[in-house]
Amino acid sequence: MRILIKNVWILTMDSVYKNGYLIIEDKTILSLGDMKQCPDVQVDRVIDGQGGLLMPGMINTHTQAGMIPFRSLGDDIPDRLTRFLFPLESQAMTAELAYHSTKVAIAEMQLAGITTFYDMYYFKESVAQATAEMNSRAILAETVLEDGCDSDEKFSGLKIAEEFIKKWSHHSLITQAIAPHTPDTKSTESLKEAVNLSTQYGVPLSIHLSEMMFEIEKYAQEYQQTPVEYLEAIDFLSNKLLAAYLIFVKDEDLDILAKYNVSVAHCIGANTKSAKGVAPLQQMMDKGLKVGLGTDGPSSGNTLDLFTQMKLLANFHKTYTHNRSAFPSREIVRLATFGGAEALGMEKLVGSLEIGKKADITLIKTDSINMFPIHDPYAAIVYSANAANVCEV
Amino acid sequence: MRILIKNVWILTMDSVYKNGYLIIEDKTILSLGDMKQCPDVQVDRVIDGQGGLLMPGMINTHTQAGMIPFRSLGDDIPDRLTRFLFPLESQAMTAELAYHSTKVAIAEMQLAGITTFYDMYYFKESVAQATAEMNSRAILAETVLEDGCDSDEKFSGLKIAEEFIKKWSHHSLITQAIAPHTPDTKSTESLKEAVNLSTQYGVPLSIHLSEMMFEIEKYAQEYQQTPVEYLEAIDFLSNKLLAAYLIFVKDEDLDILAKYNVSVAHCIGANTKSAKGVAPLQQMMDKGLKVGLGTDGPSSGNTLDLFTQMKLLANFHKTYTHNRSAFPSREIVRLATFGGAEALGMEKLVGSLEIGKKADITLIKTDSINMFPIHDPYAAIVYSANAANVCEV
Numbered sequence: 096m097r098i099l100i101k102n103v104w105i106l107t108m109d110s111v112y113k114n115g116y117l118i119i120e121d122k123t124i125l126s127l128g129d130m131k132q133c134p135d136v137q138v139d140r141v142i143d144g145q146g147g148l149l150m151p152g153m154i155n156t157h158t159q160a161g162m163i164p165f166r167s168l169g170d171d172i173p174d175r176l177t178r179f180l181f182p183l184e185s186q187a188m189t190a191e192l193a194y195h196s197t198k199v200a201i202a203e204m205q206l207a208g209i210t211t212f213y214d215m216y217y218f219k220e221s222v223a224q225a226t227a228e229m230n231s232r233a234i235l236a237e238t239v240l241e242d243g244c245d246s247d248e249k250f251s252g253l254k255i256a257e258e259f260i261k262k263w264s265h266h267s268l269i270t271q272a273i274a275p276h277t278p279d280t281k282s283t284e285s286l287k288e289a290v291n292l293s294t295q296y297g298v299p300l301s302i303h304l305s306e307m308m309f310e311i312e313k314y315a316q317e318y319q320q321t322p323v324e325y326l327e328a329i330d331f332l333s334n335k336l337l338a339a340y341l342i343f344v345k346d347e348d349l350d351i352l353a354k355y356n357v358s359v360a361h362c363i364g365a366n367t368k369s370a371k372g373v374a375p376l377q378q379m380m381d382k383g384l385k386v387g388l389g390t391d392g393p394s395s396g397n398t399l400d401l402f403t404q405m406k407l408l409a410n411f412h413k414t415y416t417h418n419r420s421a422f423p424s425r426e427i428v429r430l431a432t433f434g435g436a437e438a439l440g441m442e443k444l445v446g447s448l449e450i451g452k453k454a455d456i457t458l459i460k461t462d463s464i465n466m467f468p469i470h471d472p473y474a475a476i477v478y479s480a481n482a483a484n485v486c487e488v
Numbered sequence: 489m490r491i492l493i494k495n496v497w498i499l500t501m502d503s504v505y506k507n508g509y510l511i512i513e514d515k516t517i518l519s520l521g522d523m524k525q526c527p528d529v530q531v532d533r534v535i536d537g538q539g540g541l542l543m544p545g546m547i548n549t550h551t552q553a554g555m556i557p558f559r560s561l562g563d564d565i566p567d568r569l570t571r572f573l574f575p576l577e578s579q580a581m582t583a584e585l586a587y588h589s590t591k592v593a594i595a596e597m598q599l600a601g602i603t604t605f606y607d608m609y610y611f612k613e614s615v616a617q618a619t620a621e622m623n624s625r626a627i628l629a630e631t632v633l634e635d636g637c638d639s640d641e642k643f644s645g646l647k648i649a650e651e652f653i654k655k656w657s658h659h660s661l662i663t664q665a666i667a668p669h670t671p672d673t674k675s676t677e678s679l680k681e682a683v684n685l686s687t688q689y690g691v692p693l694s695i696h697l698s699e700m701m702f703e704i705e706k707y708a709q710e711y712q713q714t715p716v717e718y719l720e721a722i723d724f725l726s727n728k729l730l731a732a733y734l735i736f737v738k739d740e741d742l743d744i745l746a747k748y749n750v751s752v753a754h755c756i757g758a759n760t761k762s763a764k765g766v767a768p769l770q771q772m773m774d775k776g777l778k779v780g781l782g783t784d785g786p787s788s789g790n791t792l793d794l795f796t797q798m799k800l801l802a803n804f805h806k807t808y809t810h811n812r813s814a815f816p817s818r819e820i821v822r823l824a825t826f827g828g829a830e831a832l833g834m835e836k837l838v839g840s841l842e843i844g845k846k847a848d849i850t851l852i853k854t855d856s857i858n859m860f861p862i863h864d865p866y867a868a869i870v871y872s873a874n875a876a877n878v879c880e881v
Contacts, residue, residue: 163861164861165863166861166863166872167861167862167863167864167867167871167872168863168864168867169863170816170817170867170871171812171813171815171816171817171867172812172813173812173813199857199860202857203857203858206857207858364803367803367804367806367807368802368803368812368871369806369812370806370807370809370810370811370812370814372807373807397867397871397872398858398871398874403874406796406800407799407803409761410760410761410800410804411760411803411804411807413760413761413762413763414760414763414764414765414766416763417763418763419564419565419566419761419762419763420564420565420566421763422564423563424563424564463876464592464595464596464599465791465793465875467556467592468557468559468560469560470558470560470561471560471561471563474560474561474790475560478560478563478761478790478791479559479560479790479791481791481796481875481876482858482874482876483856483874483876483877484876
């Protein structure tokens with residue numbers, strides 16, 4: 096199966112072709128470049144991009160796809176996680192609901208140009224089933240918590256994760272993973288056991304880290320450490336770890352994370368909607384940390400598209416650094432694509448348009464009035480576009 | 489002409505009907521309420537809202553509709569106003585371009601649910617022609633600058649404004665206004681003359697105020713005053729004035745503005761994209777200032793919809809006040825509608841759904857995947873929706 100896409104801007108993440116072509120063969124990028132160099136080969140399908148923007152499929156490095164049913168519930172209320180969401184999950188979340196919710200969430204992500212996501216939720220068997228049926232690339236991490244909502248047993252996530260890893264390890268699009276909810280799972284043993292499983296099966300780890308002020312205060316009181324220092328001390332840190340948030344981090348924390356080559360899921364929308372704060376993105380990047388963007392779950396960040404995140408990222412980090420030129424749009428689009436791929440260790444597979452890479456590709460149409468005119472395609476993506484401008488993945 | 493809208497949530501801005509109806513007669517709201525109370529009257533057209541959200545048409549209190557041609561140009565570059573935009577306007581902007589640009593901008597606004605806008609640009613004859621043809625409600629202010637781009641004469645805006653006011657004063661949808669660009673127009677006389685015209689013809693005034701740090705420093709050096717104190721001293725302040733931005737204001741500035749009942753156009757998107765800062769919205773409201781939301785121009789805020797602004801407002805002001813409950817979604821939707829109407833002195837005409845008010849109404853459809861589910865319609869508008877979810881105005 097060979098597909099030719101023509102009459103498009105091509106943003107490879109390395110260069111731009113204003114009138115470009117791209118040929119896909121069997122889900123892989125066979126050739127791309129300026130239309131004038133388009134080879135005269137037979138194709139099975141031609142897509143006329145009509146002047147649209149062809150870019151790598153976007154990568155959502157952190158979400159909870161199963162939480163669709165709770166979107167728009169108690170958004171402005173303090174302590175909603177413990178007051179509403181944990182009790183609701185405990186009473187209402189089922190394998191069936193997680194399955195349907197994940198399908199809805201993936202549909203929303205695909206419609207918004209996202210082709211890979213990193214999920215951190217429960218009922219991983221249902222989530223994987225939904226992901227396979229929706230044909231999305233994903234890392235699916237079973238959450239480990241003292242009281243997870245998919246079992247009555249304590250820390251059952253460890254056992255569920257192991258079964259899940261064994262059963263799904265051969266799926267071509269799905270990577271299995273383990274995600275202790277936060278450092279504060281009330282059991283150091285469960286964190287160590289998560290690392291053991293990760294090492295034993297060679298699967299990724301994820302965790303919510305340095306998200307809340309009370310988390311910082313608790314570790315200062317109990318251990319005279321930051322949560323990052325605590326995780327280093329128990330040998331939790333490695334290049335298999337993706338840490339979400341990192342709002343309250345010291346410079347030394349970032350040095351530690353860089354030493355172990357830990358990756359970061361930056362979720363500016365959820366972090367600022369909940370008034371927690373702005374993670375020090377510039378410093379993370381200065382330290383060489385690999386950073387991708389995350390929508391967070393549908394009841395935290397509400398929209399599952401990276402357009403919302405890119406716009407918030409631009410405005411927050413320009414304002415926080417008092418520098419209009421900080422995070423130019425090209426850099427922000429890179430974070431939403433190649434940056435995410437690097438953070439997920441998938442940079443050889445996806446995240447840019449290169450010959451031999453997987454054809455995870457997003458086409459943004461430019462015929463909507465909000466996209467006019469386009470002097471700079473990156474600026475149009477970051478400052479003008481919304482999820483509805485995506486026409487194909 | 490009588491229109492019945494049914495099967496909708498109705499957000500009047502005072503109360504909510506989950507299954508409501510609304511009847512329009514001759515562009516005026518005739519009746520509204522719970523579907524069970526819907527009167528059995530003959531209508532010419534029935535609109536089935538299919539569970540959508542019916543709300544007052546949104547009000548964009550500050551834009552430059554004529555600047556569409558410059559969108560996505562030099563967004564991340566410092567000093568773009570003086571380096572690019574002023575020279576480009578001087579060389580390339582014409583009456584014809586302003587006419588077409590304004591039509592495009594109004595189309596974008598209407599598609600995004602905005603029914604009233606306050607424009608501050610040049611070539612007001614062209615802008616008014618476009619606005620009349622597009623059937624939008626608007627306040628159109630001719631900009632007064634030493635070197636305006638619609639004439640070679642110094643401060644020609646004053647003369648152009650007066651001609652414009654005389655010619656268009658009887659249009660039912662268009663209000664004429666005058667807008668000195670900033671306090672720093674290099675002539676106190678031109679500011680005083682603008683006030684005189686405003687008084688003589690009873691038309692509104694607008695100005696960009698306390699936007700730049702160098703503006704604050706300049707007035708401190710030259711007058712030992714803030715720009716607000718300077719404007720008070722030259723008798724510029726009144727309830728006819730809408731001040732855009734107000735980023736760098738002292739508490740005493742806000743007291744002065746409140747004393748004269750000056751209104752505010754809050755443009756969080758443009759202010760933060762340009763790294764200028766976050767205007768003290770909570771303090772403005774605490775002082776009783778009337779505040780509406782503004783997109784700013786297409787090359788400053790880029791999108792001409794208030795969904796982008798509402799989302800940025802929520803996240804910025806919650807984060808700046810360290811309070812997740814600050815600016816709950818209901819309050820933000822109120823700012824985008826009734827707040828804007830109050831800021832423009834149009835609160836008896838538009839801004840809420842009430843019997844006798846103009847039928848400036850927006851219908852947001854809820855069948856797109858990003859709008860599911862709706863536990864709280866205000867939260868869905870602020871946190872979930874984008875401009876593409878609007879289906880009718």
